[in-house]
Amino acid sequence: MKQRSSLLILCSVLIVFFVASVSAQTCVHNGKNFIPNGTYDANRRLILSSLPSNAAAQDGFYSGSIGQEPSRVYAAGMCIPGAEANDCSACIKGASDWLVQDCTNQTDAYYWALDPTLCLVRYSNNSFSGSAGYWEIVPQYLVMNTANINSNLTEFKKIWERLIHSIIAAASAPKSRYKADVAALTPFQNIYALMQCTPDVSSGDCDNCLRQSVIDYQSCCGEKTGGYVMRPICFFRWQLFTFSKAFGNITLAPPSPHPSPPPLLQRQPSSASDQAKKTDTGSRNISLRTIIAIVVAVILSLIKVSVVLLFNHSNNNYVYYIYSPSGMTTVRSLQFDFKTIEVATNNFSERNKIGRGGFGDVFKGTLMPGGREVAVKRLSRTSEQGEKEFKNEVIVIAKLQHGNLVRLLGYSVKGEERVLVYEFVPNKSLDSFLSDPLKQAQLRWTKRFNIIKGIARGILYLHQDSRPKIIHRDLKADNILLEADMNPKISDFGTARIFGIGQTSSITERIFGTEGYMPPEYRCEGQFSVKTDVYSFGVLVLEIICGKKNRSFCFPGPDLVTYAWRLWREETPLELVDQTILENFPAEEVTRCIHIALLCVQHEPTDRPHVSTIVSMLTSTTIISHVPQTPGSLDSLY
DSSP states (O other): OHHHHHHHHHHHHHHHHHHHHHHTOOBOOSSOBOOTTSHHHHHHHHHHHHHHHHHHHTTTEEEEEESOTTSOEEEEEEEOTTOOHHHHHHHHHHHHHHHHHHOSSBSOEEEEEOSSSOEEEEEESSOOTTOOSHHHHSSEEEEEEOOBOOSSHHHHHHHHHHHHHHHHHHHTSTTOOEEEEEEEEETTEEEEEEEEEOTTSOHHHHHHHHHHHHHHHHHHHTTBSOEEEEOSSEEEEEESSOOSGGGTTOOOOOOOSSOOOOOTTSOOOOOHHHHHHOOOGGGGGSOHHHHHHHHHHHHHHHHHHHHHHHHHHHTOOEEEEEEETTEEEEEEEOBOOHHHHHHHTTTTOGGGEEEEETTEEEEEEEETTTTEEEEEEEEOTTOHHHHHHHHHHHHHHTTOOOTTBOOEEEEEEETTEEEEEEEOOTTOBHHHHHSOHHHHTTOOHHHHHHHHHHHHHHHHIIIIISSSEEEOSOOOGGGEEEOTTOOEEEOOOTTOEEEOTTOOEEEOSSOOSOTTTSOHHHHHHOEEEHHHHHHHHHHHHHHHHHTSOTTSSOSSSSSHHHHHHHHHHTTOGGGGSOGGGTTSOOHHHHHHHHHHHHHHTBSSGGGSOOHHHHHHHHTOOSOOOOOOOSBOOTTTTO
16 A cells, blocks of 8 residues: 555656646737737736735636736636635736746736646736637647556446536536546545636536537547646646645545446436445345455455556656647657666766756666666756756657757656656767867867757757747757767757747746857847847857857957957957867868857847858858858957
C-alpha cells in the first residue's frame, strides 16, 4: 500500500505540473490583435487587476467592463463554489498575470487555472455575458494522459459513464453550474471528476457545452487514465487522484459490483446507493461459505484492476491537444523514471558535472541498458524561474527537430526535483572554446565559419520553418553546444517565447537575457521580436571572429560591438581577427562576416536583416549593398 500511495503522489505531482503549463496557452488567435501599451492594453491590465478582489467579494464570480469603444474591454473572473476568499483571489490573480504575460496582443483570451482552487479568467473586446456562440465552443483545449486502462475496461467504462452522466445533470441543473463527485472503482482506487460552467449561461447551454466536451474527450481518449477539456464557458476534468480541494467534503458511496448505466446522452440512472437497496431477498439463503468465496474472488479481481491502473498511472506520458479554428496542435513529452536518471548520473555526482545551464547544473549521464550518453540538467529547487523554464522547455521544444538545435529527449519529476534530459554534445559550449586559449587555437577559420553558418540555420528554423514560430531570447556563446565535428547546436530554450500566426513582436515586463547580447529595445523597453535574436547572433559572430567574449574587457573600448564599429569606420576591420588564425584566413570572407554582424547589431530593429537574408549573405559572394550605421550597443557612443 505504501508503494501504491507513493506512485499516486508522484503521478499527481507530475500531471498537475504539466497540465498547469499547458493551460497557460489559451490566447485566442482569431486574427484580432491590439497594439501593446495602447489604450486597449491599458484597459485590459486595469480590469484584470480588479478581478481578484471583486470576484472574492462577490461569492466567487464577477464580470464587468472598462473603457470606451473601440478600446472597451470586457472581463470576468470565477472560482469554484465554496472556495475560500483568499484562495479565490490568489487563483484569479495568478490567472490574470498569466494572461497579461502570455497573450501579449490578442484581444480575446481565457485561462482555466488548475490550482487546487479551480478558477477562470476571461477578457474580450466583445461582451460575452450569457453568450454560448461560436467562440464559446470552438477554442477548445483538450489534454489527455497517454497511459491506457487496459484491464476490465468494460467495467471501468460503466462506472465512469454513470459518474459523468450524474455530474452533467447536476452541473447543468437550474441554479447550479458546478459539480464535483467521486466514484469508487476498486477498494484502492477512485475516479474523481469535476465540471463547471460560467453562471451567466443557461442550463441548456451549460448542458450542451459539457456534453460536447465529454464527447470530444471520448472520441480521442476514452481508454486513457485521465484528462481535461476546457472551453470559454465550461470545464471538464477527471483523474484517478484528487486534483482539487473540491473533493475534500465528498462522502464516497461504496462501489457497486455490477453497475449498468445507460448511454451518456440518456437520462441519469439510479444512484449506487439506490441500486444497493434492491437486494434479492432470496440471497439470504446463500451459505456463508458461498458468500466468502464470492467476496474473496471479487476483492482479488478488484485488486488486480487497481494494480494495473496504478502501474499505468505511474508510467504516464501526456499528450496535449489544442483545438481552434486554425487546426489542432499536439505536444508529446517523454517521462524518464527518476531513479534511472539518478543511476545514469551516479546520483548527480560532482564527477559527472559538466557545466551549469540556465537555473541549474548539467551532468553527463549514461542510460542503461544500451549505454546512451545524455546531458541532464537538474533545475534549481529554490528557483521560481527554474520551475517556469522547466515547463517552457518541454512545451516549446518537444517537437523541434533540426540538426542545429539540441534535442530534448525527455524529463523527470520527483517531489521538488525537476530534470531535463538532452542528447549529449561532447565538445561542450562555444563559450568553453572562447575562454580557453588551448581550445581556441583548435578553431581554424573554416571551423569558425561553419559554426556561424550552422547557428544561422538553426535560428532560421526557429523563426521561419518551425510551427509555431519561436523566439529564443537568450542566444549567447554558453548556449551554443558543439558536436565532435564542431557542428553547432542551439540549446537552453527556458526563456523562449512562441509567436502566433502573423505576430511580429511582443512586450514583456520580465526581461530575461544576458547583458551584452540584448538589443536596446528589449533591454530598455521589454520589446522583443525575431530581430532580438538577430542582434544576439551579430554579437556571437563578432565573438567567434575575435576569439573573445563581448564583455571580456580586452578591447581598447567598452565592449566588442563598439570596438568592431570603430574599426569598421576606420576601415581596419581585420584588426578584430583572433591572433591564433591571423596567418591563414580568407580576408574577404572574414570582412564579409564582420559586415553582416554589424548589420545585425544595428540600433533600430527595422535596420537589421531577417535571418533568411543573413543565411543568403553567408552562402553567397554577391556584394552586400547595405551599409552599417551606429550599432545598438549599450556604449555605442564611445
